[in-house]
Amino acid sequence: MKRLITSAFIAAIGIAAPAQAGELWCARGLEQPESALFDAANNRIIVSNIVGNPGDADGNGYLSVLSLDGEIVTQHWTDGMDAPKGMAISGGKLYVADITKVRVVDLASGKLIASIAVPKAVFLNDMTSDQSGKVYVTDMLADTIYRIDGDRPELFVKDALLASPNGVFADGTRLIVASWGKGVKADFSTAEPGGLLAVDLASKAVTPLAGAQRFADLDGVVVIGDTIYATAYMTGRSTDTGPAARRKRWRGSSPAAPTSVPTASRSSMCR
Helix, strand or coil, X not given: CCCCCCCCCCEECCEECCCCCCCCCCCECCCCEEEEEEEHHHCEEEEEECCCCCCCCCCCEEEEEECCCCCEEEEEEEEEECCCCCEEEECCEEEEEEECEEEEEECCCCCXXXXXXXXXXXXXXXXXXXXXXXXXXXXXXXXXXXXXXXXXXXXXXXXXXXXXXEEEEEECCEEEEEECEEEECCCCCEEEEEXXXXXXXXXXXXXXXXXXXXXXXXXXXXXXXXXXXXXXXXCCCCCXXXXXXXXXEEECCCCCCCCEEECCCCCECCC
């Protein structure tokens, strides 16, 4: 359902950009790769493999390790998951969204060391960590973001404005959220497409980013420098954002982004 590198749209403030991002490499042999996380400390990429229905607790999911040129280093680095999706690193641990749980993996060994049940969670999706080490996870089908401090999950914000929050990225004093859209249907199409939002970490206020609303079912999101990169899978079209918060631009995704970026739900990260 999702792609890395081959996102089908690019946009920037006031500029209609080309609609196709370039492909640097592709990795084959994976099993429904959902997200890719750049682990800067270990100079590698960690990929979550769903291996089945993304909502089924079937025990088939696992994590793989790739080199920075897309070669599989370890196919089954961490087993024992259901349908792992977005990931985040904090305090030497890897946190993985897995339906209604957050899995905790020792970053050095790849060993699954804990599973944190998130009460009332429906479909945990993407994750990020802030400067203080707190971890955040979106619940796409509940218009909710949870925060995890150590091993304690808590409701951070629940707001209809989040409109099926999918991708999330901690950017200083705020979270940048990629909304999938309102009225999610059985095939994951929406009655109304999503856009980009900001959530203030202190006040928890949700603010739509100007010029980036209701244009696509958004998936992954990262911030690199002054640019917000986002991926769209269901629609994949070009658009102009107009003025955005803090004069930031946004465009298609980057393959080496230091965060969890959703990928294709098939056996490779290729076209």
